[in-house]
Amino acid sequence: MPKVDVEVNRVSVKFRLDSEKIDSLKEYFLKLTMRSIEYTEFNALKSIDFKIHNGERIGIIGHNGAGKSTLLKTIAGVVKPTEGSVVVNGSIAPLLELGAGFDADLTGVENIFLNGAILGRSKKYLEEKFDEIVEYSGLGKFIHTPVKNYSSGMRARLGFSIATKVDPDILIVDEILGVGDENFQIKSSKTMKEMMTSGKTVILVSHNLAQVKQLTERVIWLHEGEVRQIGKTNELCREYKDYMDEILNKK
Ligand SMILES: Nc1ncnc2c1ncn2[C@@H]1O[C@H](COP(=O)(O)OP(=O)(O)OP(=O)(O)O)[C@@H](O)[C@H]1O
Incomplete structure (x- = not known):
């Protein structure tokens, strides 16, 4: 069983x-x-x-x-x-309310590490996956911008990218x-x-x-x-x- x-x-x-x-x-x-x-x-x-x-x-x-x-x-x-x-x-990846756990004052990069840690992944693991997450999100240079300046679609894209790439x-x-x-x-x-x-x-x-x-x-x-x-x-x-x-x- x-x-x-x-x-x-x-x-x-x-x-x-x-x-x-x-x-x-x-x-x-x-x-x-x-x-x-x-x-x-x-x-x-x-x-x-x-x-x-x-x-x-x-x-x-x-x-x-x-x-x-x-x-x-x-x-x-x-x-x-x-x-x-x-x-x-x-480890669990809820593909609901994507990006809801983001800290709006932090950049996309910082939120990858914050959100990834919440989803149970180590800093080392996230460093290895970092390029893939950014690439998949398609956010380009906006990844260095605070999340509060993102549109809701951009937040959802980053949230989705993190939640799926952490391999839950x-x-x-x-x-x-x-x-x-x-x-x-x-x-x-x-x-x-x-x-x-x-x-x-x-x-x-x-x-x-x-x-x-x-x-x-x-x-x-x-x-x-x-x-x-x-x-x-x-x-x-x-x-x-x-x-x-x-x-x-x-x-
Ligand atoms: N935060 C909340 N405060 C008060 N009532 C809530 C809250 N969240 C959900 N409800 C109520 O709980 C019930 C169940 O809601 P839920 O969203 O889980 O249903 P659902 O089956 O997902 O519905 P749908 O198919 O329409 O999405 C509904 O009557 C809803 O109004």
Whole structure:
């Protein structure tokens, strides 16, 4: 039996939502100091429990708001579970919110080392990969510019380049979308597909069932924050499609 790479143990995530309308910042701070802000809690994930083995490719499906992105973010460590725990064995590259971890005042070069270290790589390893990362990002001389002067596309290109070139054990992908301008979109979506078929452990969220069928073996179907079913990709995608068709026909 291959080793377990990701263990999601009875994970629940609750978000706090303001239950009253606050019209101004002044009113907000007044209510904050008087501790009179009222919240309601929203259960985005409810006691989710599964394991992913080394080299397995898992798809996460479910309609809008089912909790797919929240689950990915919880596995990536961006969102903390309110209850339960996530255990990850191996280096993880979340291809979500690319460049979100950058320090805006530092240059692209400095952020390569910062971001690479966050992704678990040593300075020596990053020095070896440095030219490849810069070359792939296509940022040229802008690599010496502070990231705060980058466009969102430039940030995403650098983020994508770092996350893929650090050669992670586990890939987390929220929709296979191209990043950056048209040329980079073609290049990045090709790289993503190549990485996903290279024996790595993959967790893919997608609304594109053809893509899920092509790239994963097992699927987790989320429904209103709960696991509705876990099973073989082909069977579950068929059931999910029937379910979605039924909803559409009712409308
Ligand atoms: N930071 C947050 N604060 C409050 N509610 C949130 C937050 N993030 C997500 N939610 C809510 O949690 C639920 C699950 O959201 P999530 O983005 O995980 O769904 P999803 O399955 O990825 O949806 P989609 O397919 O539309 O991307 C939604 O109702 C969403 O509004």
